[in-house]
Amino acid sequence: MTVLDDRPAPGAVVLDGVRFAYRRGPSFGPFDLLLEPRTLNVLVGPSGSGKSTLLSLLGSLLRPEAGRISVARGPGATRAVHADDAAWVFQQSNALAARTVLDNVLLPARARGRISAADVEEAESALARVGLDGFAARQCRDLSGGERQRMCVARSLTMRRPLILADEATGQLDRSNSRRVVEALRAASETTIVVLATHDREAMRSADLVLELSDGVVRAHAG
Amino acid sequence: MRAEGSPTIVGEAASNLASRPLVSAVFALATAAVVVVAVLPRLRDDAGALADARRFVTTGGLTYELHAGLTSRAGTVPDHRCDEGWLNPDGLIGWSGGLSSPEQASPRGPVASPVSAFRASRGVLRRLGVRPGRDEVVVARAYAEEAGLSDGSVIEVDGRARRALVVTLPDELSQYSRSLLVPDRGFPAAGCIVGLHASVWDDPEAVLGATVPAELGDWGRRCVSCDGAGIADAIRSTRRGAAFWMAGPAGAALVGAMFVLIRRPELALYRVVGYRAWDVAALGATEATFLGSAALAIAACVVAIVGLDDLWLLGGFGVRYVAYAAATVGSLAAVTAFVAGFGARLRKVLGALRD
Numbered sequence: 001m002t003v004l005d006d007r008p009a010p011g012a013v014v015l016d017g018v019r020f021a022y023r024r025g026p027s028f029g030p031f032d033l034l035l036e037p038r039t040l041n042v043l044v045g046p047s048g049s050g051k052s053t054l055l056s057l058l059g060s061l062l063r064p065e066a067g068r069i070s071v072a073r074g075p076g077a078t079r080a081v082h083a084d085d086a087a088w089v090f091q092q093s094n095a096l097a098a099r100t101v102l103d104n105v106l107l108p109a110r111a112r113g114r115i116s117a118a119d120v121e122e123a124e125s126a127l128a129r130v131g132l133d134g135f136a137a138r139q140c141r142d143l144s145g146g147e148r149q150r151m152c153v154a155r156s157l158t159m160r161r162p163l164i165l166a167d168e169a170t171g172q173l174d175r176s177n178s179r180r181v182v183e184a185l186r187a188a189s190e191t192t193i194v195v196l197a198t199h200d201r202e203a204m205r206s207a208d209l210v211l212e213l214s215d216g217v218v219r220a221h222a223g
Numbered sequence: 224m225r226a227e228g229s230p231t232i233v234g235e236a237a238s239n240l241a242s243r244p245l246v247s248a249v250f251a252l253a254t255a256a257v258v259v260v261a262v263l264p265r266l267r268d269d270a271g272a273l274a275d276a277r278r279f280v281t282t283g284g285l286t287y288e289l290h291a292g293l294t295s296r297a298g299t300v301p302d303h304r305c306d307e308g309w310l311n312p313d314g315l316i317g318w319s320g321g322l323s324s325p326e327q328a329s330p331r332g333p334v335a336s337p338v339s340a341f342r343a344s345r346g347v348l349r350r351l352g353v354r355p356g357r358d359e360v361v362v363a364r365a366y367a368e369e370a371g372l373s374d375g376s377v378i379e380v381d382g383r384a385r386r387a388l389v390v391t392l393p394d395e396l397s398q399y400s401r402s403l404l405v406p407d408r409g410f411p412a413a414g415c416i417v418g419l420h421a422s423v424w425d426d427p428e429a430v431l432g433a434t435v436p437a438e439l440g441d442w443g444r445r446c447v448s449c450d451g452a453g454i455a456d457a458i459r460s461t462r463r464g465a466a467f468w469m470a471g472p473a474g475a476a477l478v479g480a481m482f483v484l485i486r487r488p489e490l491a492l493y494r495v496v497g498y499r500a501w502d503v504a505a506l507g508a509t510e511a512t513f514l515g516s517a518a519l520a521i522a523a524c525v526v527a528i529v530g531l532d533d534l535w536l537l538g539g540f541g542v543r544y545v546a547y548a549a550a551t552v553g554s555l556a557a558v559t560a561f562v563a564g565f566g567a568r569l570r571k572v573l574g575a576l577r578d
Contacts, residue, residue: 083569094488094492094495096239099238099239103238108496110230110231159496
């Protein structure tokens, strides 16, 4: 378990004494955790151990029974994390199948308003970071499953959020494609915090921090 | 991090529809079918009503009267009062205008029991056999027998002595069987000067007091523009007894709900990438409006091709059908927006996508 630093870096996500329990289900905590900026954090554990629950807590979809989850803003200053802090990548890639790859990656920019040249540049850059340079004009439905997932990672980058939560993002992929998606998430973590929940032990090798959930206890160690 | 500006909605909606032409076409056609089902029967009814009216004109039953003091040569005179009444379900012109004057005379004299006296237009009286210029009071035969009156009996009405003319009232006037019909001297029926033959206006003096056949088309338009109710309404409401046009909005609402169900995964995606629930609702509504507009264009073509012999009807009754169309597209868009927005709560969406 990572001991809470007194002075987390700005952008770090801090879990302080977090505890959660379902009515009839797994419970965990209390625990403290620090997710440093620009890190890939891999969350592993058996089915039902609470990986998705922890992601939901990080994404503010669930509220902890006790404790606090916050984003560090500067020395000694934090704010509570909320749903708009997280970009999600799911097991099944969600995309506008009939639109181009670029259209899909530009969606977050469209949510912010009119598209600018800088937005297009950012989207193309994000595609390049996940190994999809040259795919911008391709139809999304023509992509393989792994390529789609990487496109979703690129899209999550253009959302400009401090946290990318990838829930079993490699769950339906073969080993080769799975490795590429993890590489894409690794690349994404150069600018943001990535938390990948997975059963893929191989992904642990790419992680900055491995979070193992078991019996309601979170054990953190370097990847 | 919150959105910095307004999300792009219109362009996104257009791109989505264009990127899936087959699905878009299917929904546009479904909506068009709904519109046709809602509108076409009414159009056919209108056409039927006009055919009835045409037949009646041909047989000479539908007439207008020309009166001194009328000066307008306009085809329709919306600023004048129309008081001739409507076609009844059998295609006969109603008598309401000529007999429903709010003023009532107070009969006295030989008429013992209280009885209403209605001011009747010259047109009505003429059809009952009263010659123009005569100052006779029409007494229904049934009542005359009851009151002991006969032709020539003197009746005092409003202090004036008048002679009785006993007539057998036609069925259309049965409600006046215990009434007196008094010539309306003022004769305010100034409104019904539409649809007259051009020859009338060429020499109005020559035809004053005459009855002339009306041009059906103008008459139909007059009913819509001047009185706010059409001859078709009178006939249709009796024949059908139901507001069938509601099939349009109801069907469109159903199509809208189905549209959202099919579009749900993509609409959910918009929520995930930062569109707010209202934005998703607006996006759905915009897509639906585009579809609805395309559907209306298709429906208009179908109606024009198979709907009518009298194409001018589309123009004459256009306001009503534009209203139907607006209600249909509005229902489609509103239901789409409601379902799309209501189903776009972030937690719910994310929960569904993760399952």
